[in-house]
Amino acid sequence: MxxxxxxxxxxxxxxxxxxxxxxxxxxxxxxxxxxxxxxxxxxxxxxxxxxxxxxxxxxxxxxxxxxxxxxxxxxxxxxxxxxxxxxxxxxxxxxxxxxxxxxxxxxxxxxxxxxxxxxxxxxxxxxxxxxxxxxxxxxxxxxxxxxxxxxxxxxxxxxxxxxxxxxxxxxxxxxxxxxxxxxxxxxxxxxxxxxxxxxxxxxxxxxxxxxxxxxxEFAHKRGGLHYLKKEIHFQNLLVRDGFLKRSQYLRNILIRGTVRLLPANLLMVLYKFLRNL
Structure with missing residues (x-):
């Protein structure tokens, strides 16, 4: 090869x-x-x-x-x-x-x-x-x-x-x-x-x-307002570039944004569930 x-x-x-x-x-x-x-x-x-x-x-x-x-x-x-x-x-x-x-x-x-x-x-x-x-x-x-x-x-x-x-x-x-x-x-x-x-x-x-x-324990690093802001910034970027429709953007913000605000002890469990959907 x-x-x-x-x-x-x-x-x-x-x-x-x-x-x-x-x-x-x-x-x-x-x-x-x-x-x-x-x-x-x-x-x-x-x-x-x-x-x-x-x-x-x-x-x-x-x-x-x-x-x-x-x-x-x-x-x-x-x-x-x-x-x-x-x-x-x-x-x-x-x-x-x-x-x-x-x-x-x-x-x-x-x-x-x-x-x-x-x-x-x-x-x-x-x-x-x-x-x-x-x-x-x-x-x-x-x-x-x-x-x-x-x-x-x-x-x-x-x-x-x-x-x-x-x-x-x-x-x-x-x-x-x-x-x-x-x-x-x-x-x-x-x-x-x-x-x-x-x-x-x-x-x-x-x-x-x-x-x-x-x-x-990485879930402790993936939640809170700091990461929510990064998430929203990224989703806005995708809309700007035409990668997401408005409906897809709203769905992502609702689901991914909510996840960012969950307590750390629930975040890992939900993270594993969502990625297997």
Whole structure:
């Protein structure tokens, strides 16, 4: 599959746990079909422990003949801006996203590249993911997303139709639609919508190929007026760009806005229910 080489793209910031980063990088290196290059963006100053992990893994990637590029932001710029910076350094057309605390199944990229070879017009391919907290051997959930194009389109007006940490995309398409835009919490979702509305084919594999590290207490970070304002801003953006009809906008604000204001102990339960609708 040497005709379908790809770049790996990751961003890491100071609060990442060194042991999770190390395992995430090893899961990239141990792919059955590893990347031709790997671009890692340091989003601001990192701890010595994180720098040590990166240095060690950098050497291992290079020994495996994988070009390893380190970029550094002088200050924390956020995920979207960091990924845009890293994307510019990628020299391959196919770019695979990897998160700094997730574990990738060895066959993830083999299956993904096989899809691109069979469907060369596809712009984005994602996968299903497991979610785990303390122990990846005991995931507490599977986050499923639609597989075929029509169901992806249908879901895209309600919620994110891709698992960001699982996607591989064509760099030229992402560049064409403007790359990641700084819309906190929604950088990836907004990007996928722009690709979809540019009429590019997109898909998800039915396979579950990433184990995503999720803090089960994350619900405490996803509620309140602060996040409600971000939600409303994003929904207004979608109406402005013609991605949502007014009726869809009102439905989203009613459901998603209400969720943002729920007590944290109810938020996780409802979150799991809504995403399986």
């Amino acid at each position: 040497t005709d379908y080489q790809y770049a790996g793209l990751m961003s890491v910031y100071v609060n990442e746990k060194p042991q999770l980063l190390k395992r995430a990088l090893k899961s990239v290196l141990n792919q059955d079909y590893p990347p031709a290059e790997f671009v890692l963006v340091k989003d601001g100053k990192l701890t010595e422990e994180l720098e040590s992990v990166i240095h060690e893994e950098h050497q291992l990637f290079e020994r495996a003949n994988i070009r390893f590029v380190e970029l550094k932001n002088p200050t924390n710029l956020g995920l979207g801006r960091s990924l845009n910076k890293g994307l510019k350094a990628c020299t391959n057309e196919l770019v695979a996203r990897f998160d700094s605390d997730d574990l990738n199944m060895p066959q993830r990229m083999t299956k993904t590249i096989e899809w691109f070879r069979a469907h060369p017009d596809t712009a984005i391919v994602g996968t299903q993911i497991y979610e785990f907290d303390q122990d990846e051997r005991h995931p507490f959930d599977v986050k499923q997303v639609p597989v075929d194009y029509q169901h992806i389109i249908k879901q895209s007006v309600v919620r994110n139709p891709f698992n960001h940490m699982s996607v591989t995309f064509k760099k030229s398409v992402i560049d064409e639609v403007g790359g990641y835009v700084d819309v906190p919490l929604f950088e990836d979702y907004y990007l996928w919508l722009r690709v979809i509305h540019a009429k590019y084919p997109v898909s998800n594999l039915a396979d579950t190929l990433v184990k995503a590290h999720v803090n089960r």
